[in-house]
Amino acid sequence: MLSILRKARLKDKEMRILMLGLDNAGKTTIVKRIMNEDVNSVSPTLGFIIKTIDYDGFKLNIWDVGGQKTLRTYWKNYFEKTDTLIWVVDATDRERLEDCRQELFGLLQQERLMGASLLVFKNKSDVSSSMTEDELRKGLRLDDIYTHKWKIMTCSAITGQNLQEGLQWVVQDAKDRLFLY
Ligand SMILES: Nc1nc2c(ncn2[C@@H]2O[C@H](COP(=O)(O)OP(=O)(O)O)[C@@H](O)[C@H]2O)c(=O)[nH]1
Numbered sequence: 001m002l003s004i005l006r007k008a009r010l011k012d013k014e015m016r017i018l019m020l021g022l023d024n025a026g027k028t029t030i031v032k033r034i035m036n037e038d039v040n041s042v043s044p045t046l047g048f049i050i051k052t053i054d055y056d057g058f059k060l061n062i063w064d065v066g067g068q069k070t071l072r073t074y075w076k077n078y079f080e081k082t083d084t085l086i087w088v089v090d091a092t093d094r095e096r097l098e099d100c101r102q103e104l105f106g107l108l109q110q111e112r113l114m115g116a117s118l119l120v121f122k123n124k125s126d127v128s129s130s131m132t133e134d135e136l137r138k139g140l141r142l143d144d145i146y147t148h149k150w151k152i153m154t155c156s157a158i159t160g161q162n163l164q165e166g167l168q169w170v171v172q173d174a175k176d177r178l179f180l181y
């Protein structure tokens with residue numbers, strides 16, 4: 001049933017994208033950068049923000065949900081009908097890498113996220129001491145993920161590096177799925 005609804009919306013070229021990650025990962029800054037808004041005035045997200053972006057003929061509804069520990073139990077309220085999960089990681093935060101991995105793997109076990117693809121944004125890559133893609137892939141054990149189609153991308157919300165490319169991957173993935181139906 002869910003997958004039928006998903007197909008219908010994809011045919012309408014409308015997608016629901018859930019942007020999650022630990023607090024301070026840079027989710028809100030990424031959304032602001034994509035929307036060409038001022039990225040210097042970002043404050044912690046307490047609830048959620050929905051932004052709609054038109055990209056390559058698709059209407060992308062991006063849900064930016066707060067990531068503080070106390071808010072994580074509410075994430076499940078946003079799972080329904082998600083086409084793509086964008087998991088944003090602060091590549092400078094080696095200390096919380098295991099916490100980050102556990103939260104991600106917990107999400108991937110959720111039944112209501114089963115049909116969603118996963119884009120891992122390795123954010124803050126403008127910082128020279130940040131983790132490499134290889135380091136993050138291993139730290140998050142991405143190669144152990146077989147339940148979801150996934151992709152890791154190096155990005156920076158500050159310089160804008162790879163943000164458009166990330167959206168391009170999301171849209172291309174939707175197109176591939178449409179083609180399969
Ligand atoms: N250097 C650097 N700082 C970033 C980047 N993205 C976000 N930040 C900073 O990280 C902090 C948290 O960003 P925010 O978007 O509020 O994170 P959120 O909690 O995931 O929404 C802010 O001080 C941002 O300016 C990035 O790509 N590079």
Ligand SMILES: [Mg+2]
Pocket residue numbers: 027028029043044045064065066067
């Ligand atoms: Mg935020």
